[in-house]
Structure formats: C-alpha cells, structure tokens
Amino acid sequence: MCIKAVLFDLDGTLLPMDQDVFVKTYFKGVAAKLAPRGYEPKALIDAIWAGTMQMIKNDGSCTNEDAFWKCFASIYGEKALADIVLFERFYEENFDAVQTVCGYDPQAAETVEAFKKAGLCVALATNPIFPAIATEKRIRWAGLKPEDFAFYTTYENSKYCKPNLRYYEALLKKLDVAPGECLMVGNDVGDDMVAAELGMQVFLLTDCLINKTDKAVSDFPNGSFGELREFAERLM
Numbered sequence: 001m002c003i004k005a006v007l008f009d010l011d012g013t014l015l016p017m018d019q020d021v022f023v024k025t026y027f028k029g030v031a032a033k034l035a036p037r038g039y040e041p042k043a044l045i046d047a048i049w050a051g052t053m054q055m056i057k058n059d060g061s062c063t064n065e066d067a068f069w070k071c072f073a074s075i076y077g078e079k080a081l082a083d084i085v086l087f088e089r090f091y092e093e094n095f096d097a098v099q100t101v102c103g104y105d106p107q108a109a110e111t112v113e114a115f116k117k118a119g120l121c122v123a124l125a126t127n128p129i130f131p132a133i134a135t136e137k138r139i140r141w142a143g144l145k146p147e148d149f150a151f152y153t154t155y156e157n158s159k160y161c162k163p164n165l166r167y168y169e170a171l172l173k174k175l176d177v178a179p180g181e182c183l184m185v186g187n188d189v190g191d192d193m194v195a196a197e198l199g200m201q202v203f204l205l206t207d208c209l210i211n212k213t214d215k216a217v218s219d220f221p222n223g224s225f226g227e228l229r230e231f232a233e234r235l236m
Contacts, residue, residue: 003201003235005150005177006115007168009186010126010135012208014112015142016103019210025101033090037083047075055129056161064128064155091133099141105207107225109143114229116148118236121175124152125184127162127191131155150175162191168198183232189215196220201235203228 031041051068132154160167179199186192188210196202204222
C-alpha cells in the first residue's frame with residue numbers, strides 16, 4: 001500500500017533539541033513569570049508535571065487542556081484558574097527565549113516541502129501537552145509555518161497523548177487515511193514507533209534519539225533526513 005500521509009513529531013525531530021535542557025529552560029521561564037503571583041518555583045513545577053501526567057493518562061473524556069487545568073485547580077484551588085492568563089502571557093512574551101537551547105536543521109523544512117510537492121498530506125503529530133500558541137512558536141523555530149501542516153495537535157484539540165494508540169487513531173480519522181497509508185516520523189522509540197502497532201509505517205530519525213527502554217534501533221527503519229526521504233520514496 002502506498003502512503004498518502006506523513007506525520008511528523010516536532011521536538012527532537014523537526015526541531016533539534018536536548019529534551020532535558022529544553023524542559024529545564026522552559027520551567028525556569030515559567031517559574032520566573034509566575035513568581036510575582038506568589039508561586040513557589042518547585043511547587044509550581046511539580047504542579048505542572050502533575051498536570052502533564054493527567055494529560056498523558058487522559059482517557060478521552062475531556063480535552064487535554066481541561067485535564068491539565070482540572071489538575072492544576074485541584075492543587076491550587078479554583079481561584080488559580082484566574083492565572084491562566086499569566087501562562088498565556090508567558091507564551092506570548094517570554095517563550096521565544098527558550099529557542100536559544102534548541103537547534104535548527106534546514107533539512108526539516110526542506111523535507112516537509114518535498115513531501116508536500118510529492119502530493120502527500122503532511123501533519124504534525126507532536127505530543128499535545130502544549131497550547132496552540134506554544135506549538136506554533138516551536139513550528140516557526142524549526143523554520144516552518146503552522147499552515148505548512150494539514151493539522152497539528154495541541155492540548156486544545158486533542159483528548160489523548162502519546163504513546164496511547166488512541167492518539168494515533170484520532171489523527172488517522174482526522175486525516176481520513178488508513179494506517180497502512182500513513183508514515184510516522186519521530187525521534188522517540190517509545191512515543192513514536194508505537195504507531196507501528198496500528199499498522200502504520202514508521203521511520204526513526206536518529207539525530208536526537210530518545211530510547212528510554214534501550215530497544216534495538218535496527219528494529220525500525222532509521223537514519224537522517226536524507227535516508228528518510230529515500231525511504232518515503234520507496235513507499236510512494
């Protein structure tokens with residue numbers, strides 16, 4: 001079966017980064033923004049992690065956005081929801097500073113454009129734990145534009161997270177493609193290569209590899225952007 005669509009992960013795939021450094025820098029910025037409101041940094045970071053875990057465990061009964069803020073309110077009280085605007089302001093005014101710890105690879109945009117010119121539907125399958133504004137900014141850091149993608153997942157429009165297979169099923173339904181007609185490209189063995197369990201084609205981009213369970217990389221088609229393009233051409 002020939003592929004009709006390509007799903008790209010973002011962090012560590014289209015946007016090179018050391019995930020641990022990215023997370024630490026992100027948390028430092030959020031904590032600084034919220035400190036004037038009386039949020040103690042460590043407690044705030046713990047609360048954000050708790051909310052993130054609720055999104056990852058989301059069973060589809062609400063959006064990831066709702067799952068996060070329900071958890072946050074359970075920790076700080078309903079009154080804390082008034083501070084959502086401060087988080088939004090952080091993304092608007094301060095989040096771009098985090099770009100300094102990310103890399104840049106022009107092959108990312110070149111590959112997306114090549115696939116689109118080949119007639120493929122290209123979507124962004126980034127783990128939807130961030131709001132749209134943060135996702136759109138990271139897309140631009142990678143040298144791309146939000147409109148380059150037929151769809152991109154955010155915490156507002158998603159009810160599941162990776163590695164839940166329902167996350168991928170929802171994307172396939174949204175794009176109206178069968179699993180065998182879709183190629184998932186990512187750098188995380190656990191979060192991205194799981195798509196193969198649905199019958200999707202997969203490709204492991206190894207430049208910023210994440211392999212927490214030490215699976216054999218050779219179990220998956222893998223390599224750089226150049227090798228990805230050769231692999232996709234064979235599938236087309």
